[in-house]
Amino acid sequence: MGTGRGTCFKRITASVLAAAIIAIIVAVCVVYIPRDHSINDGPKVTNKEAFKNGGARKHPSKNDGKDHADDQYTYYPGNVSNYPKKDEWVSFNHMWKSNLLKMQTACTKLGFGENNSDEENDYIKDGIQHVGKASLVDQRFILAIIMQESTGCLRVNSTDSVHGVHNPGIMQSHNGASFDEKDAKGSIRQMIKDGTQGTKAGDGLVQLLNKFPDAYSAARGYNSGALAKSGDLSDAIGATPCYASDIANRLMGWVNAASDCKKKVASVPQSDPKDVQNLNSGTDSQQQQPSTTTEQNQPSQAASSSTASSTDGSSSSTFSDGSTDGVFSGGHWDDNGNYVKNEKRRRRMKLLKNQSCLTSSVTSYDAAVAA
Template sequence: MLVIPLILAAGSLSTLVFGAPVPSTHSSRNTAASIHSLVERSADSYTVYGGNGDVSEGWPSQSSWVSSFDTLFNNNKAIMQSSCSQWNVPNDSASEINDIYNGIKTVASETGIDARFILAIMMQESNGCVRAPTTNWGVRNPGLMQDHNGAATCNENGVQNPCPTSTITQMIRDGAAGTSSGDGLKQCLAQAGTTDVSMYYKAARIYNSGSIVAGGNLGGGVATHCYASDVANRLTGWVFATHSCSEASIGSMTGTTASGGNDNTGTPSSTTTTTTGGNASPANTVGSASPSAQKAPGASASCKGWYTVQSGDYCAIVEQKFGITMAQLMGWNTQLSGDCSNLWLGYSYCVSA
């Protein structure tokens, strides 16, 4: 698979997709849509889910998802508040985040799709940045959902700030209900061909790559191999914990497993079910003593700590994981650009020197 920069999860159908995680409070503009400050934190861990999406293969039942949309939304708000900075555009305002909340609720009601699933896909695609740029890897994917050639966007041929309420809702609608050019989540759920919880995981795979590989393994085929596993984890509370899914090996798994290591640390076992530990403690992490993958161009020759970029990472996440600044990251990796557009999946970067 072609290695492309980890700019954004560019998701809908026949594209290559990446996504990433991060929680907080939210002020509402009206009582009906009011979201209480964070009162519940679900277990923040990452489990690698391999196979066909069935509960019998270790995938989470719907009862193990974060219990309410409000809680799941609150848990992910901090990433919405900071995710636009990687593209040097204004981060989401409180009003825009409120519009995302209301937009998801509106579209969930229109389409009958679980609001939690819409939110998980949105976070996987754009981290909730209302000014996420349009990507095009053969298919034009704009907006919050990186939908299939939709019209709504706040970052194409100019950046809109603020992003209009109607545009935010339409970006969500285009991803969930589909567009005149291609399918959305509603059509992908129908194509999944099941009525149990596996339909969500299969629909995530279809939304990302357009199809499910013969044999049904959701880690196989093209695009982002860990996509369905990532979405399942987002639904069950993953925000900060170490991402332990290997793009290289998940397609051969037939069960679930998890480890605290980087993506390139080996092949997960195939039939046991375990879970990772909770939130990483960024300031206490100094990186690996030696790189576990090919060194990034310009990486310091005197580096003392290495980190291999995982699906979903961007510079702000790496900085947070290791308690470093962007200036330090660029100083230790001299060919890394200031807009983070060449942070490469599967390469080892210096995070301590």
């Protein structure tokens, strides 16, 4: 019996020591192992309607939508009630895979030099998921904006709006960061963060989703800097009429199919930017300085324009259909990206050396991919 009591005591002692060792190890890990605090950094979506209607998501997943969709384009007219519900969107996994080939060849097709490497594309995917989790912006919405603004080309040209807002990077953010080959991973994540969570100079998707109740209205704000009083998302207020419809189609699985949007928006009345207040931050370089008249539900600052044609170099329907015309201040934008007034022309944005206007390049790019 003495031996039994001794054995039991040894077992208890060993168990206590083991528990103590485990507790010490856990404590050391908590104190000394670095943690990624950045996941909780930065602005977040707080608008309940954005979670309900689409654009914001608290628990992202790679398989958060349909795993198959036809590559087709459907023009969505009018206000948000005519747009597809979030339950109809494809999954992030499907959306990424279906757009990857286009992303892999975007830079050379657009004339911006070397294409993204496989590693760089992995950084883009990782950055979307990381920033999406931190900001609560649906990662599919982030990817749709990237494809609209730059087709994911890291070396996309930066652009400047007519009122001097600089739009760099794959999301053509508001005076944000651009790609740095010496810090590929860090600069890619920063570009995505700038476009999603905004910069000191202007709004990102977070701020726009907190102002508008859905992804489509936020997309219009990202491109134009405001929403028209009519609520018609094809009224670009001098920016890209097809932008919101393009974003909706990307979320539905559109990649290369021909778009008839440009023809259909031709009959949509467009608001004059000079009649809209706070139109000082959209990324489309077709924007005008604001006047003092009021506009309903407008953001104070927006971030982008359309594929490298606005303040950040990203674009909207410019990539899909070349639609960048917008009449304002007695002039108009021609198909070559020139602002024409009294038979005088001026360039809308900075161009690469020996590079034709990006609007033309983007149009030919989509035609080449579709072929």
